[in-house]
Structure formats: C-alpha cells, structure tokens
Amino acid sequence: MTAVAKALPGRRSLRAWIPAGRVALAVAFFALWQMGSEMLGKEWLPGPVLTCERIWSLVMTGQLARDTLVTFGEAALGMAIGGIGGALLPFLLRLSPRLMKALEPFLMAAFGVPKLALAPLFILWLGIGMPTKVVFVASIVFFLMFYNGMAGVLSIDPRLVAMARVAGAKHWVISREIVWNTTMPFLFAGLKIALPRSLSGAVVGEFIAADAGLGWYINNSRSLNDTTGVLAGVVVVTTLVILVNAALQKTQVRALAWRPMSRDMTI
C-alpha cells in the first residue's frame, strides 16, 4: 500500500467493501431469479436450484463432458484455422503494399457477407457434422482477427523502423522485433472479441444442424419443451466463455507487461 493510500483513512475500508458488494450482488441476482421462477412458474422459468440440479445430472451421465468437448473442439479448431489465418494475413500483406491495395475491396466485400446466411451452404457442402461448424466459426473469427491485426500493422512507428535499420537490423529482425511487438496488443484485442464469438458461433451452428454439442442440447431441449434443459445449456456456455476470457486475460497481462497501461478492462 502506498503512503498516500495509508494517509487516506477512508480508502482502505472502501476497498474492502468491493468483494463483499460483489457477493451481495450475486446473491441478489440468484434470489431474483428464484423469485421470478416462483412467480412465473417453473415450467416457464426454472429457478437456479432446478438448473443446477440438471447440470449436475448432466455431469453424472457424462453428457456434459461430451457436448462441451464437441462445442469447444469446434470453436478451437475454427479459431486455429480462421483466427491464425486472419492474424497472419496482415503480416504477409505488409510485405506488398500493392497486393494490400488490390485485395482491399474484396476483403471488405467478404467481411460484409453475413456468415449466418452462408450456414445452409456449408451444410450442403459438408453435412451436419463437425466440419460445418468449424468452417462457420473460422469464417467469423477470420475477419475479426484480420481487421485487428491489420490495424496493428498499419500503426507501426516508421521512426522505430528507421532507427532499427540505421542500427543494422535486417528485414527479418524488423518484422520480429517491431512489427510483431506493435501488432501484439491489437491481436489480443481481437482475441478478446473472437474467442467468445468462436464459442457462440459454434453454438449457433449447432442450432442449425448438429447431432451433438451444447447448441444441439439447447435446441433439442427446446423441441422437447424442456426449459430447464435450455437454461442449463445456456449456463454451461456462459461459464465456458468466462473461463476462456479469464485464461486470455492472464496470458495478456503476462505477454504485454511492458505496456504503460496494465489495468485493462477485464470485460
């Protein structure tokens, strides 16, 4: 604690209230949810207790692990293909400004195509299995990563490049040292959007056509009028997104320790 913080008597006790406030908010949220359930009837809005019971039974039967693995696998593969491709393309385009200019309108047009509208085509091509969802996720996250990466590559400080060249740095060193380090914060900003999108993309893909996965489970529960199942699925997907975000946040803090602002928003 700094000297200033010590000197201010009110500060410390105020800070101690934050975790307590969070717990109070969470309790209020679950209480409201339970109350809503009692008022509307549990067929319409199952309460937190019922939802947790369902999740627990899904854990016991092993269905949760299976469906989570399917959805997570689709999202991860989609990220690996689309995300890495989208992140690397700006580095290649940087090597040729002319190619960049030539490709620009096509990339803009491709970005404009609603990926959801392409889903039926993916199903016709690839069937209802995992590849359809992987391609669907990849087509979404590719552009998110590409545009962030591109913004990073375009923000390179030419003065740093000039300094490095005068100091004797060759092309490869400049790419690795300056281009890569300048772009990294932008790629993290891209990941912050793309990772949750990859999961929700996989879930939405499973709504349309699937025989496994969390999206399939949610949609299947809907067709059986099983509101508890729908809500249980949503809670599991949400938890998954929160976990992925927390992991990303940890990595980012470590990778970008050099930045003046280490107090990024965690949302």
Added chain:
Amino acid sequence: MNAASPTLEVRSLAKRFPPRNGQAEAPWILADLDFSVATDEFLTMVGPSGAGKTTLLNIIAQVDAASGGEITFRGEAMNPVSGTLKPGWGCQIGYVTQDDNLLPWRTLIDNVTFPLRVQGRLDDAAMERVTTLMRTVNLVGFERYYPHELSGGMRKRASLIRTLAYDPPIILMDEPFGAVDAQTRTALQQDLLRLWNLGRKTIIFVTHDIGEAIALGDRCLVLSRSPAKVVAEHRITIKRPRDLSNVYKLEGFGDLYELVRKELL
C-alpha cells in the same frame, strides 16, 4: 587517415518533397548545401526551426533520399539521389534522433544493446563497454525498467549511449537534448563531452540553440532559413575540457554568441 582529412563531404546537396495537391512545385528544403567534417571533429550546425536540419541528417543517414547533390563518406560516393538507400551505411553512420525512439517493449538495457545484438557483436567486451557507458550517464540500477517508466532525460541518455555503444565512426545528432529542462540539458551536454573525450569520434550535432552549438563544438556552421545554406563558419577556440556550468563566462563565448545571433536574424 590524418586528423585534417575530411570524413564526410557534402556537395551542392538539394532536397524537396513531392508537391502537395494544388501545388505546382514544392519548395526547396535544402539547396546548394556544401560542407565537410574532418575525422574526430565535433561539428555543430545551428539554424532556425524549420531550416531543414532534420532533413539534412536524414539524407546523410540514408533514411531519406536527396533530390540533387553528392555525399562522399571516407572517399566513397554515397549516391544519395538515385541509388538504393543503405540506412546507416553498414553501421558506419550512427544517428541519435530528436525523439529517443526506444523500443517500448524492451527494457532499458535491451534497448541500449539492441544495435550490438542485431549486428551480432554483443560479446563480453561489448557488454563491458555498455556497463561503462551506463555508469558514465548514471543509468545503473535502471537496467530492467521499461522506457515508459523512465524520465525524459533518462530516455535521452539511453538513446545516446545506444548509438555510442556500437561505436560507429561518425555520429549524427539531431537536437538530442531539445525536449528536456535546462538543468538536465546541461548535465546531458556534460555527459556527451565526457563520452566524446573518452573515445573521440566524428560528430555532426544539429541544434537551434546557439549556446549549445558554441559550447560543444570544435567548429560551428550557421544555417540560413529554408532552403538551408551555410551562411557562416566559426572555429571555436574555447579550450577543452570545458566546464559547461560556466561556459558562458569563458573567453570569447559572449562575442561569438552575439555574432551568431545576428547571423541568424
């Protein structure tokens, strides 16, 4: 090479940038600029803001192309107009720019050793030289700090010794102490003179500060407003080592200051 032979010669150098929209012809930034620097000479150039001083150094450092003229470096033509640019001329020309241009993602020590590392010359002897330089400019203890955690003066000193550490035969300096307060500036100037005395080398130091130009240099060129031309040349006879805290009281400083001030009007 003896001390009087020119290391670098600039002949009828000219520069203008491409015209802007609606402009028939862009103005000349440099026109008919001639001068030379001797080996181990500390040459200062003083000129008003916007005289084209940075443009001149960019051309000598081969970061930017010239529109006309010739530059000879150690008897070799640099071909600044049509040839492909070779920034730093194979690590022979060091350049301390106006901004410190430290890599924000590298610690202080990694920034200082950056040129040595990319040149593959970071051995024990080089590391020892870096340590000596760090001590001379009072940066010991801050090796592991990132640039944004350091003061402006410290960043300046780091960028100065980054270039000195790899020991290029000639160093260009573009108002390296422009953005720091007066006390820090005097300290930095004293550091620079001390370092220059330790291992003499050719320096071209550009500034708009008349006092700085006289206090540091062996010879001072006065530049006109853009397009820059050499309007006067003064040999500075104030004897070394100079104590910069009272250089203003030294024999001949005041008269020379007045003279240069009038030439700049």
